Amino acid sequence: MLHLSQVALRPFVAALALATVSVVAVNAEDAKPADKSLANSLNPDDKTAEKDDKLLAKDAAVKVEDGKYFDAEGHPTFHVTENGKKFDWYAYSGYRRYHAECHVCHGPDGMGSTYAPALKDSLKHLSYEEFIGILAGGKQDVSSSEQKVMPAFGDNKNVMCYADDLYVYLKARAAGAMGRIRPGDKEEKPEAAKKAEKECMGG
Secondary structure (H helix, E strand, O other), X not given: OHHHHHHHHXXXXXXXXXXXXXXXXXXXXXXXXXXXXXXXXXXXXXXXXOXXXXXXXXXXXXXXXXXXXXXXXXXXXXXEEOOOOEEOHHHHHHHHHHHHHOHHHHOHHHOOOOOOOOHHHHOOOOOXXXXXXXXXXXXXXXXXXOEEEEOOOOOOHHHHOOHHHHXXXXXXXXXXXXXXXXXXXXXXXXXXXXXXXXXXXXX
8 A cells, every 4th residue: 555655656756856847947047147238227326216126127128129128028128328328219219209298297207297197106016018008098087086087199199109118218217217317318219110110100
């Protein structure tokens, strides 16, 4: 009887051992050194940035394709270099687009207003998919004391063609990678961004 129990347990123990090896291998892969060329170099003197170390780590770029940076979840993200003086194209473009289309309601630099939330705070918890959904479809918050309506911008090319840019800029503000500043320098506009813009705007 004891011999049968040991025989029956062997496949289970073997499977458990294989699973343990797999987990260790995954953890070893996760532990490999980060690509230093993708590390952010922030401005240590910018007190308006409100740095959030947890978000800075979560939103850090792990790869770049055609001049666009992506985080570990595969979502667009920011890249800041030269002690916070130089921004990736999408963060820079997002800053410009935000102040052309969004700041009237949401306040300069994503700081909010009396009738619209501070997007620098909203982007601390909104996912990429939620952000794009709200941008395209709008949102309505109704309470007993007030009613807040975010209009839908799904048909507005001046907004939707730059949705990723807006997201990247606001993520940089939320994480504290960018303070209340006008970006001084930027990476060159990628060819992929030029092509996408032309196709989206119908040019």
